[in-house]
Amino acid sequence: MLLPGRVRFSLINMRAFVSFSHIGFMAGLALFTATVVGGSGYLIRELHRQAGVASAIVGLPSPAVDPSLLVPVSSDMLKVTSIALGRTPVAIINGVAITQGGSLEVHTTNGIADLRVISIRDGVVQFKYGDQTILANLR
Numbered sequence: 001m002l003l004p005g006r007v008r009f010s011l012i013n014m015r016a017f018v019s020f021s022h023i024g025f026m027a028g029l030a031l032f033t034a035t036v037v038g039g040s041g042y043l044i045r046e047l048h049r050q051a052g053v054a055s056a057i058v059g060l061p062s063p064a065v066d067p068s069l070l071v072p073v074s075s076d077m078l079k080v081t082s083i084a085l086g087r088t089p090v091a092i093i094n095g096v097a098i099t100q101g102g103s104l105e106v107h108t109t110n111g112i113a114d115l116r117v118i119s120i121r122d123g124v125v126q127f128k129y130g131d132q133t134i135l136a137n138l139r
Helices: 008-016 018-059
Strands: 080-084 091-095 096-099 105-109 109-123 124-129 132-137
Touching: 080 124, 091 109, 096 105, 096 109
Parallel strands: none
Antiparallel strands: 080 091, 091 096, 105 109, 109 124, 124 132
16 A cells, blocks of 8 residues: 555665665675685785795705806895894895795896895895805895
8 A cells, every 4th residue: 555645665766777786786796806806816926925935945946947047146246234033034135125935136237136035044144046055144
């Protein structure tokens, strides 16, 4: 029974092409999709980083690199300005904060070298580059 002057909400809602529930559903779907896409990218990066750290800890051989392709790197190219020892040691090298197991790109005139941080100790950071081990002292 309809009262005079009153229109039921469902009749008004049926006339519209898109209802509030459709808009809410689409907004929820868009937020869910953004969360899945953004979260999966973060998850993939984190798992790749952990796999690299795990292989360094276990001592798995790194992929063989032709020594003739390596850019010459010396400890003079690495400026260690700060070392923070703690649960997760952190060092500031060439203005970049890096932790143990992380990698550092060193730009030289001959190209770019990707060095892996093996250990961070009091006053010294140990790097692995190809077959050579590089020690960089705190300055």
